Amino acid sequence: AQTVTQSQPEMSVQEAETVTLSCTYDTSENNYYLFWYKQPPSRQMILVIRQEAYKQQNATENRFSVNFQKAAKSFSLKISDSQLGDTAMYFCAFYTNAGKSTFGDGTTLTVKP
Amino acid sequence: GAGVSQSPSNKVTEKGKDVELRCDPISGHTALYWYRQSLGQGLEFLIYFQGNSAPDKSGLPSDRFSAERTGGSVSTLTIQRTQQEDSAVYLCASSLVGLPQGELFFGEGSRLTVL
Numbered sequence: 001a002q003t004v005t006q007s008q009p010e011m012s013v014q015e016a017e018t019v020t021l022s023c024t025y026d027t028s029e030n031n032y033y034l035f036w037y038k039q040p041p042s043r044q045m046i047l048v049i050r051q052e053a054y055k056q057q058n059a060t061e062n063r064f065s066v067n068f069q070k071a072a073k074s075f076s077l078k079i080s081d082s083q084l085g086d087t088a089m090y091f092c093a094f095y096t097n098a099g100k101s102t103f104g105d106g107t108t109l110t111v112k113p
Numbered sequence: 114g115a116g117v118s119q120s121p122s123n124k125v126t127e128k129g130k131d132v133e134l135r136c137d138p139i140s141g142h143t144a145l146y147w148y149r150q151s152l153g154q155g156l157e158f159l160i161y162f163q164g165n166s167a168p169d170k171s172g173l174p175s176d177r178f179s180a181e182r183t184g185g186s187v188s189t190l191t192i193q194r195t196q197q198e199d200s201a202v203y204l205c206a207s208s209l210v211g212l213p214q215g216e217l218f219f220g221e222g223s224r225l226t227v228l
Contacts, residue, residue, distance in 0.1 A: 004155070006155075042221065043202065043221050043222050044219055044220070044221045044222075045156075045204065045206070045217075045219035046219070047216055047217065050216075091155055091156065093156075099144075099161060099163075099169075099211050100158070101146075101156075101158050102158075103148075103155035103156040103157075104155050105153070105154055105155045106153075106154075106155055
């Protein structure tokens, strides 16, 4: 079984600054996928970024990047130049090759003007 | 439609009643997932449909929960004899191909409140 831990229930950041959300996981599998999802107050989950475990290079999507440390089973999300629209709940998720998914409990991020 | 559509958006029911939640995935998407999200919690996997394959029901919490997907498109999640602990937001997601290769597109969810 896999577990995903997001140790920061709530975080805040000033607009235009950088913030890092942490995620650790536990698994015995060698090939898997990691995702960060954003859930704004509208409730609709949106994919932010994904990382394949077999890739050593950290994924980047515009202002969003990850720090993937496979040996440490860590998958943190860095948001640069934070914007008010980044205010949301962020979920880290783990998927096996078979499509089995495990989500963390989320981190509520507030971007302050 | 352009996205995943779920109905009803909100449902209030009495303990012991049956409820049906509907999901209309993006046209052409072969994979469909149901998740449950309790207040302040992450997503709990319930069931997964992939094409014509037998669904993965390993996440259903009890035999009161069941789901169907008709014609490879619309899906209905049924909860029989609802209990207060069933209160949650039920999220549906679809993808063009099965996870983890495909990107999941989520609906806005159905909020179920059992009194």
